[in-house]
């Protein structure tokens with residue numbers, strides 16, 4: 001099948017089609033590795049392009065970066081490269097592969113970076129010549145996150161082992177943790193993790209917008225897990241809408257997950273306003289036991305997120321004395337855990353293949369559910385007389401349903417409109433970039449914390465075995 005054995009291993013040309021945020025990040029990293037990699041003798045050259053009209057600007061931007069040739073379009077990249085990766089919007093993958101796929105160099109390897117693999121693979125199978133091999137990838141983090149130690153999914157879809165190894169060798173320069181999956185496994189897991197996590201944060205943003213709130217300006221939202229909610233929601237709204245639209249709309253498993261999340265939000269909200277404490281509590285505790293086990297008080301040292309981390313990263317302008325945690329129903333988190341329960345998903349099983357945002361979200365849920373006094377306070381707030389959070393919860397319920405309906409409609413334009421309306425609302429307050437840098441620091445902390453917990457678990461397993 002492959003021409004890999006006859007490829008000249010002293011220079012490998014890597015092609016990147018789509019020089020947006022992810023394409024540029026890959027180009028810079030591979031370029032550095034091509035010159036400096038301590039063990040790999042191969043020299044990587046990079047051929048990259050975006051759309052024709054960005055040729056001059058890109059050429060100027062990369063003129064000082066060693067080893068990169070900017071070409072006019074994907075035909076030039078395809079015909080000259082040994083491994084070509086498409087880093088375009090998921091919505092545009094079919095069009096791009098249809099255009100440039102037939103120009104692929106004889107015996108080359110092709111892959112993509114899109115966040116949903118079913119449409120990507122369908123396009124490759126439809127438009128690539130048969131001699132072309134297919135090895136795809138997906139970095140499970142955004143372009144501003146240090147890739148080292150973050151999961152990188154590799155998919156051996158149609159290739160020899162030798163060609164697959166070559167792609168792995170090229171991408172070792174990212175320093176990521178490789179996770180080997182099929183395209184179908186990838187889509188199932190990312191629906192469970194990414195898509196539903198984004199739905200929760202998008203809904204928070206829409207609800208704050210609908211109520212005219214900027215949550216970091218309100219003392220009752222200025223502490224603990226509220227910081228995770230605010231920083232991550234703003235981080236998502238600071239990004240491009242298509243990143244979230246693509247992975248939600250094009251992944252069929254994602255649509256079902258997002259709908260379940262909206263149903264969980266609605267069911268719990270109805271129980272809250274009807275004052276049905278018994279059923280509300282039964283449902284929440286059953287979900288908690290399913291995901292986190294029977295609640296025993298837990299030492300903070302065992303949690304993914306600890307107080308000192310949660311308190312540290314605040315956008316709040318209120319003095320710390322005014323920012324003591326206030327009772328909150330945490331409907332967004334209760335519904336997340338209920339949704340995992342209804343679907344029989346064990347989120348910890350997915351940690352190995354998760355994005356930083358998913359780990360932060362799981363960390364927030366764990367923080368609440370594994371500290372019984374916090375869960376008790378949250379149930380009291382949800383079904384008690386305090387109405388402070390009811391307005392927020394009402395808007396949050398509307399928002400969760402609206403996002404689910406939007407994804408279900410499969411209309412990218414509708415998604416874009418909803419996303420950008422709220423994005424503009426937050427942009428005008430001027431704190432998005434600050435939230436991104438706070439989010440980056442939170443992500444660094446949770447990534448280190450995940451490593452510590454994994455090392456401790458490995459050590460315990462080792463002790464058990466000896």
Ligand SMILES: NC(=O)C1=CN([C@@H]2O[C@H](COP(=O)(O)OP(=O)(O)OC[C@H]3O[C@@H](n4cnc5c(N)ncnc54)[C@H](OP(=O)(O)O)[C@@H]3O)[C@@H](O)[C@H]2O)C=CC1
Nearest residue numbers: 018020021022050051087088089090096113114115141142
């Ligand atoms: N951003 C993130 O956090 C992550 C994104 N991904 C995935 O990676 C892919 C790229 O994302 P990202 O870099 O953020 O998105 P960007 O929008 O920043 O980059 C995509 C680029 O591809 C260009 N493009 C589209 N069609 C063509 C074409 N036919 N020929 C050449 N260039 C083309 C786009 O141009 P134009 O804007 O004119 O359409 C754009 O410049 C997406 O599929 C995304 O889902 C994966 C992991 C993380």
Ligand SMILES: O=C(O)C(=O)Cc1ccc(O)cc1
Nearest residue numbers: 115139140141142355356357
């Ligand atoms: O961590 C997240 O969920 C992000 O928002 C960044 C992101 C977006 C799309 C991907 O395919 C992978 C990572």
